[in-house]
Amino acid sequence: KNEVEQSPQNLTAQEGEFITINCSYSVGISALHWLQQHPGGGIVSLFMLSSGKKKHGRLIATINIQEKHSSLHITASHPRDSAVYICAVIRGSQGNLIFGKGTKLSVKP
Amino acid sequence: EAGVTQSPTHLIKTRGQQATLRCSPISGHTSVYWYQQALGLGLQFLLWYDEGEERNRGNFPPRFSGRQFPNYSSELNVNALELEDSALYLCASSLELDVGYTFGSGTRLTVV
Numbered sequence: 001k002n003e004v005e006q007s008p009q010n011l012t013a014q015e016g017e018f019i020t021i022n023c024s025y026s027v028g029i030s031a032l033h034w035l036q037q038h039p040g041g042g043i044v045s046l047f048m049l050s051s052g053k054k055k056h057g058r059l060i061a062t063i064n065i066q067e068k069h070s071s072l073h074i075t076a077s078h079p080r081d082s083a084v085y086i087c088a089v090i091r092g093s094q095g096n097l098i099f100g101k102g103t104k105l106s107v108k109p
Numbered sequence: 110e111a112g113v114t115q116s117p118t119h120l121i122k123t124r125g126q127q128a129t130l131r132c133s134p135i136s137g138h139t140s141v142y143w144y145q146q147a148l149g150l151g152l153q154f155l156l157w158y159d160e161g162e163e164r165n166r167g168n169f170p171p172r173f174s175g176r177q178f179p180n181y182s183s184e185l186n187v188n189a190l191e192l193e194d195s196a197l198y199l200c201a202s203s204l205e206l207d208v209g210y211t212f213g214s215g216t217r218l219t220v221v
Binding site: 040044086096099102 | 140142144146151152153154157159164165167197199201209210211212214215217
């Protein structure tokens with residue numbers, strides 16, 4: 001079993017829909033990241049969370065440390081949001097990120 | 110402020126050759142991380158360098174090695190290339206643990 005599980009693997013939405021991507025992890029962590037990867041391969045760090053909730057524009061990320069679960073929400077989705085969204089965690093002092101397999105989001109106009 | 114820069118963007122090598130990939134972190138960032146993303150697979154951790162030392166290593170064979178220079182830039186070397194080494198290699202840098210990471214655009218290595 002992977003240490004970081006994401007769902008769904010693939011998601012197709014219509015423009016304007018509210019989108020939720022879930023991430024569950026099975027290890028103790030010091031922080032969780034949400035990353036966005038576009039088809040060219042480049043990765044952008046969207047959020048880093050260790051507790052609570054963060055908001056940036058139409059993106060909202062929440063984390064529940066007790067339940068070992070995080071969600072990424074996109075409000076009023078747009079075709080330019082189409083990308084792979086990756087959840088990644090940092091385990092204590094290990095430094096490196098452990099990645100989920102990603103959620104491929106496609107937003108149709 | 111310049112971001113994390115990686116070179117080359119693309120690299121084509123023959124099986125058995127060696128490949129050298131380079132990464133320059135954001136100014137002031139002392140930690141550099143290397144990740145591999147093979148086609149159809151998720152990102153896998155390769156190496157972590159901090160202050161010139163290797164701090165952690167992923168589950169990769171010893172022919173994957175690297176180093177970090179005094180200016181915090183880093184090299185990833187892959188010896189005795191195999192076809193399955195074909196992948197996107199991403200470098201990321203951070204100032205310290207639990208602070209945001211910044212990723213480079215990657216080097217796409219193709220082994221033929």
